[in-house]
Amino acid sequence: MKTKLSHIHMCVDRILSGEQKLRAMQLSIKENKKNQPAHKRLPGVSNHPMKMALETGKMWSKGRVLNICFLDGSKIQKQKVQDHATQWLKYANVKFNFGASRTTSDIRISFQADPGSWSYIGTDNLGIPKNEPTMNFGWLDDNTDDKEYNRVVVHEFGHALGCIHEHQNPKGGIKWNEAVVYKYFAGPPNYWSKEETYSNVIEKYSLDQLNASSFDQKSIMLYSFPGELIVGGKPTLMNYSLSTRDRSFIKKMYP
Numbered sequence: 001m002k003t004k005l006s007h008i009h010m011c012v013d014r015i016l017s018g019e020q021k022l023r024a025m026q027l028s029i030k031e032n033k034k035n036q037p038a039h040k041r042l043p044g045v046s047n048h049p050m051k052m053a054l055e056t057g058k059m060w061s062k063g064r065v066l067n068i069c070f071l072d073g074s075k076i077q078k079q080k081v082q083d084h085a086t087q088w089l090k091y092a093n094v095k096f097n098f099g100a101s102r103t104t105s106d107i108r109i110s111f112q113a114d115p116g117s118w119s120y121i122g123t124d125n126l127g128i129p130k131n132e133p134t135m136n137f138g139w140l141d142d143n144t145d146d147k148e149y150n151r152v153v154v155h156e157f158g159h160a161l162g163c164i165h166e167h168q169n170p171k172g173g174i175k176w177n178e179a180v181v182y183k184y185f186a187g188p189p190n191y192w193s194k195e196e197t198y199s200n201v202i203e204k205y206s207l208d209q210l211n212a213s214s215f216d217q218k219s220i221m222l223y224s225f226p227g228e229l230i231v232g233g234k235p236t237l238m239n240y241s242l243s244t245r246d247r248s249f250i251k252k253m254y255p
Contacts, residue, residue, distance in 0.1 A: 010190060010200065010223055011118040011156060014134075016127060024127030031123050032061045058122030058162045062093050062254055066107055066160070067100035071133055073111040076142040081109065084153035088161060091247045092254040102130055107160055109135045115189075117152050122162030135160060151240045154220050158246070162253065166222035167236070170204045172215040175231040178202060184229060218243035 016024055028035040035057035060066065070078050082098050089096065102108060107125050110133035119135040120128060128134050135156055140149055167174055185197040192200065216222065217237055224238035 010185075011116060011152075011159075014118055014120045014124070016120075016124055020127045024124045027126040028058060028123040031064075031126065032057070032059050035059060035123065058124055059253055060094060060123060060162070063095075065095045065097050067105045068096055068098045068107045068109065069100045069102050069105035070098070071102070071108050071110045073109070073137075074142055077111055077137070077140065080140070080146070080149050081137065081153050084150045085157045087150075087154055087242060088157055088250060091242075092161060092250045094161065094254055105130070107135055108133045109137070111137050111140065114138055117156060119156040119159040121159050121164065125160065147240055151220070154242060158221050158250075161250065163221050163246075163250070164205050165200075166216055166219040167201065167225070168203060168205050169215050172204070174215075174225075174236070176202055177229055177231055181229050184226075214245075216243055216245040216249075219246050221246070 113133045113136040115138040117137050125134040140152060181201055182194055182197050185192040218239055220239050220242050222236055222239055225236045227233040227235040
């Protein structure tokens with residue numbers, strides 16, 4: 001008798017439009033010169049701006065104060081987000097200013113934009129209009145368990161600092177049972193199309209785009225995937241806090 005797979009709430013990678021990608025690329029390089037694409041232009045060959053945008057890094061400058069604005073949410077929701085997000089500050093040379101206005105903000109947080117949880121990655125936040133959220137916590141409310149708050153908030157702020165989903169790490173070793181993966185994410189609570197499932201689960205990031213560490217099965221950026229989705233049948237762990245490698249990686253990115 002087959003057991004019913006438990007379904008997980010996953011955040012969705014926020015995809016920039018073509019115009020937003022170009023603006024984000026320009027702002028990213030202005031923010032941190034190290035975000036410049038690593039390859040050198042060959043004599044007589046011009047790089048297409050969109051190709052450069054795909055290869056541009058997304059890291060904030062060292063010591064950066066990230067100005068953060070809440071667009072909505074209760075006093076309890078706002079306080080819990082602040083309490084959990086600051087865990088990154090023990091290891092990364094950045095600061096969070098949660099008292100920013102919308103017009104001065106780099107990151108804008110909503111709890112009502114949609115039912116999901118998500119964040120733009122690193123300096124991609126700079127390319128988003130000031131009247132739109134760049135991070136959302138759609139399933140966290142006043143009564144959500146504190147352990148779940150920690151898991152979701154630390155994960156999304158990892159994205160905001162430039163971290164990717166660990167299962168999309170180009171150095172990762174996950175081999176997907178793709179037919180099962182597509183069927184699984186087409187159902188509740190995600191209801192994703194085949195294209196959405198590919199871009200959020202199966203597709204790997206380019207090594208040109210990232211300073212990726214080796215695959216970390218204990219990373220806060222890794223979701224708990226049932227074994228049925230993975231060739232070999234071994235599930236990934238449910239992680240609720242920063243791993244040792246998360247801490248060392250973010251220290252390296254923001255020394």
